[in-house]
Amino acid sequence: MSESGHSQPGMYGQGRRRRRRRGERESGIPGQNLSGPSRDRDYYPRERRDTSEDPPGQLLQKTPIILAKPPGERSKPAQSVSVSGAPAPEKPIMLIKTREDATKCGTPPETTPQLPGSGPSKMEREGQRPTQPVYQIQNRGMGASASSGAGDPVVGQTKLIAPEKMRQSIKLVDDQMNWCDSAMEYLRDQTDMLVVGVLGLQGTGKSTIMSLISANTPEEDQRAFVFRTQTQEIKERAGNQSTGIDFFITQERVIYLDTQPILSPSILDHLINNDRKLPPEYNLPHTYIEMQSLQMAAFLFTVCHVVIVVQDWFTDINMYRFLQTAEMLKPSTPSASHDSTGSSGAEEGAEYYPHIVFLQNKARRDDFCPRNLKNMHSVVDKMMAHSHLKYKGTLSMLDCNMFPGLGRKYLESEVNLFLLPPQDSEGDECLTKAGSGSSPLFSLLPGYRGQPTFSSVVSKLRSQILAMPRCQLSHTILTEKNWFHYAARIWDGVKKSSALAEYSRLLA
Template sequence: MRGYDRDQDTFRPAVLGFRRRGTVSTGGYRVIGREQHQYRQDGGHDHRRQSALDHRQDTHEESKEEDAAAKVAAANKLITNRWEFNIDISAKLLNDNTDFLVVGVIGGQGAGKSSILNSICGFSHFPKQSRGTAFPAAAYEQHLSGKHCTVGVDIRMSSDRVIALDTQPVLSASHLLELLDSPSPSMEISRALTVSSGRGTRPAEASAEGVQLIMAIQMAVFLFNVCHVVLVVSNWMGDNGLLDLIECVDMFAPNIAKGMSQAGVSRVPHQLAKAVFVKSNVPPIDWEASKVARVQRLLQNKIGESKFCIGGHVSCWSDTRLQMPKSLAYIQKKDQVNFFVLPQARRSRRAEAPEPSQHQVMLDRLKLQILGINPSRKFDHGMTEREWFRWCESVWQGVQKDNIIAECYFRLQQTIFSGGGGW
């Protein structure tokens, strides 16, 4: 299949290596005539030996932590990197409880998706303070090298029965590089690249960018069919590519549930998830009511007619520092886009923190509003967690078998609209 030529020129970000600062000890030699005598200077030999032992111990502990993190990530993988649904995690995570909330997240690379989801669900990297296993966040070295942390779709369950779904970044350069390095896509991805013809289905040819876009739409359609709330996170004010992706979801997502209902699948939810747009890492220069209102008006004009994007359940205007301007007063609450902003997180230089930061205050407010959404409006009353998991499996199979996304993509490639809006 074209688009996977490994000989083509690809951009590869450089990986920067770092060395820890250490004490350089001299060999402790001095020459007296023709004889060379070695002596201990300030415990030089003992210091080097102890440093080597400490380095081995630190390396061993770091490798243990990486292996443990890899095992946890593999054990809590809902959709693998091969784009396959993992059916082995239902028994150890889910039960017959009917009072649960499903929160998903989608967004670009480095937007803070995993960190926001950890805060909402009460996950922490400190086991004694956590309500469940935390999602791994990208390390500093990963940010420098341009690599992403989450692959596929990860699932976690909190002690409050909040099911969290963390996803890989959409339209990411790091993910695109992985596709270019792959000699061929997996079987599940190849199934998405089939288009209908008069003689049935046939495999189609697509570039790596097209495969990446189709995978992003499939993942977004899956989330909006199985979640109560989906957080659409971006770290800058004008992410048009992500908004175009949500518009595609508005077009394709209802067809999945409709097709499954016609196929005889019982207990099909009649509503899509509520979309909550979160702008993270807003700098202080943009932390003004007029600038925030400008972004909400953009969202209101672009996707305000989508049924799953409105509702007024989540709003950042309840903060005293962000009072709603008169330019938005004409929009009724039930017609407002679910929109929230988070300021940049700054570490306090003081040893004691008498007051929480503005970032933490807004994050706690977002958490209360998300957990306050009534989940009974999404699924049928009485659906258990295990029944929800079987519904997720059916939705993913429907997304994989439905080739309308790929067919629409390839038809647009043959028109004058090719390349417009991320296509």
């Protein structure tokens, strides 16, 4: 009796399973048994049964579940028909995780080959899936789905193309004072940029200096400079090389703007001799030339971080009057809102003014004397005392070790003044010959110049310009492309400025 009593539950359970499976085959519905009272109990899913009843030799395998979008939401590319006439299968949908899920920052996760039967990898056990790095899937054809993901941030991260390198400058404003859009293709959507402009009279060397601090070296041929310099023929007939405003951007994302000479007599002579028609708001040619110069200066004071004022002799009082006039006619900085939340003093303090650097080109040897240097700084400080332009405190020749032995306290009022010696080396060759003619000892010593070399000063000037503060130009942080649109709007506003029109009427 004990053996039969122990064996009956097992036999009874096996009979129930046979009858239930026979009922499933007869009815065609899983889990439904038509054999009497056990139908209600067998209606529930099979996963909820006690697994202890299953025989140990048989393992039930679950059917894999595939999650996919409904057919209506999928992009329907043009289906290619195979040779047999059946439509080709659609391309699989690839799900790519972001870089934040990687194990190491900046390093794509690596996948190791798994041997059969070795089990899931460590990343699969933790719930992660090995993915390819984002930059490796660029330019892969995804059919019509590629256009639909144009606004996807992951797609935007794949555009890791190096910016195109410029070889020569291009026009930002042509000789007719019209805005040009050709510079837009060289700009990117990034905010770390520096805008440097230049002003100066005719023949002071503006284009040469801008080429040397941007992309060229003094040893190169001037015909290969990014900004075209004056040829010998133009120098002989006292002409000008630059017209309008030229644009150049370096790989370090520094924008350089070279302008035509201000108050240029050659441009005035060309305007008179060629019988060019003046705009209706101008009556005299010299008034039109002066207003052109003021428009370019007011434009640079609004869209540049640094403005270099080049002069080849010290000093022209009319130059300082011109700078103060352009500052007075400068358009106001656009504000985010016109709400009167702050006082008038706060609104006035929000007005933008650039850093200005006075560059003394073709400086003589006497200009490098410490006493003369101190007098030059004092004169510039008194001339610009009432100006809002940032003309002091951001550039120093004493920090460049150009005057060894002079401390910072030697210059009581140190302004942004930089001295650049002449580029020709005829004096250096004469000094070398004079020093090596008397004794062999002098042939081992360099000739005394009394000033640093031109190449060393240009290198120090470049480093000082690139280290200038990059203040915020408007109420929002501008990218390169946003700066271009902002500058175009400022140029249009300068040309239509009522203050400039009123000043032109007073000059006439």
